[in-house]
Amino acid sequence: MxxxxxxxxxxxxxxxxxxxxxxxxxxxxxxxxxxxxxxxxxxxxxxxxxxxxxxxxxxxxxxxxxxxxxxxxxxxxxxxxxxxxxxxxxxxxxxxxxxxxxxxxxxxxxxxxxxxxxxxxxxLFVAGTTAYAAVRAVDLKEGDTVVISGASGGVGTLTVQLARMKGARVLGVASPARADWLTSHGAEPVPYGDGLRERLQAAGPIDAFIDTHGQGYVKLAVDLGVPAARIDTIIDFAAAQEYGVKTEGNSAGGRTEVLAELAGLIADGRLExxxxxxxxxxxxxxxxxxxxxxxxxxxxxxxxxxx
Structure with a gap:
């Protein structure tokens, strides 16, 4: 059986x-x-x-x-x-x-x-369609600066790449051990931990924020002056309700045509x-x-x- x-x-x-x-x-x-x-x-x-x-x-x-x-x-x-x-x-x-x-x-x-x-x-389905929806939710345009927390996780790695495809400047919050991967995929690595707010402020104006990790990143995005309409969290629903930010993820992007598009990008070597x-x-x-x-x-x- x-x-x-x-x-x-x-x-x-x-x-x-x-x-x-x-x-x-x-x-x-x-x-x-x-x-x-x-x-x-x-x-x-x-x-x-x-x-x-x-x-x-x-x-x-x-x-x-x-x-x-x-x-x-x-x-x-x-x-x-x-x-x-x-x-x-x-x-x-x-x-x-x-x-x-x-x-x-x-x-x-x-x-x-x-x-x-x-x-x-x-x-591919959950992580891929979640990343797809999160990038769409913050309406990235060429030249925007977006912060992505949990940038080396299952969803974060895909979010980084999809954001770069939109022409955005990506600040990837992750462990220093993942800096080389982030750099090689066009992102600017930013170590998490004490002093993160100051490091992000030093990077210049931030247009959008995608939180794939939770644990205070929504509040950080608000404190950095990012408009609520351009903040998306896939995990911190309580903070989203408190601050009025978006929670678009798999339930918003989970469609067969999105899955097919992502699979095609991987097959073409454009997404990893x-x-x-x-x-x-x-x-x-x-x-x-x-x-x-x-x-x-x-x-x-x-x-x-x-x-």
Whole structure:
């Protein structure tokens, strides 16, 4: 029987189990995909802990995960344009991608370009569409200066590159260890920590601010004089409400056409998604422990089917 990540209650990484489940079958308009890679995301950890249980409650037993890439296993009645054996990138809204098989509507899939590695394809949806929406939210124009917090994280690295494509000057707040990567991708690295406000002020007027990290960056953006309409946070919803800034992320950008556009940019060599590490499905607890420890450079990815 196929295996999938299952949760039977809220809690720490110890509640993540890999269990045998029934083989999914496609209904009309659906496709079953054999998953080769599935990204993991901080939001999933927060949901698992019950942080958002009033907003996005879980029904147990629950699966987990939105991102995936894999090979079409079976198609339901009425599906056209894809067939068993096709390589696809997709997403699910059913918390079900961290599994050996996932079933989704056909319209939540796009072909995997040959130039996109499996682990990158499998982690692209949440981080990629979040970065896309955040850049769009702050309305970047040629010559704007934008600050990006968490610039070396899974979302931050993509946000940096998409902002540069808009012609913006990017100040990337990150660990000094990531300075070389930021510089090589056209950003100006700014170390986080004590004195950050002064370092950013010294860089000149700031037009926009994208917060991918939380923990006070929204207030910092306001204190730096950035207009609320040009501040976007993907994580600090309480501060967004307090200061009236935007919270556009995956829910705003999470569309198949955006996923296809991002995959095309990667295939063309115009966009890079760093991969921190891959784990087999059986080590899902270890994967989330690394994610939740913080300071990850790029994405952590599960690879179902690998020992």
């Amino acid at each position: 196929p295996k999938a990540v299952r949760l039977h209650g809220y809690g720490g990484t110890e509640v993540l189990k890999v269990e045998e489940v029934s083989q999914p079958t496609p209904a009309a308009g659906q496709v079953v995909v054999r998953v080769k890679a599935a990204g993991i995301n901080p939001g999933e950890a927060s949901i698992r802990k019950g942080v958002f249980k009033d907003t996005w409650p879980s029904s147990f037993p629950s699966g987990q995960g939105s991102d995936f890439a894999g090979v079409v296993e079976a198609v339901g009645e009425g599906v056209s344009g894809t067939r068993p054996g096709a390589e696809v990138i997709g997403f699910t809204h059913d918390r079900a991608s961290q599994a050996e098989f996932v079933v989704v509507p056909q319209e939540q899939l796009t072909p995997r370009p040959a130039g996109v590695p499996w682990e990158v394809a499998g982690a 998604m760093p991969i921190a590490r891959t784990y087999p499905l059986a080590l899902v607890q270890e994967a989330y422990r690394e994610l939740e420890a913080g300071h990850t450079f790029g994405k952590i990815v599960l690879t179902p089917g690998e020992a």
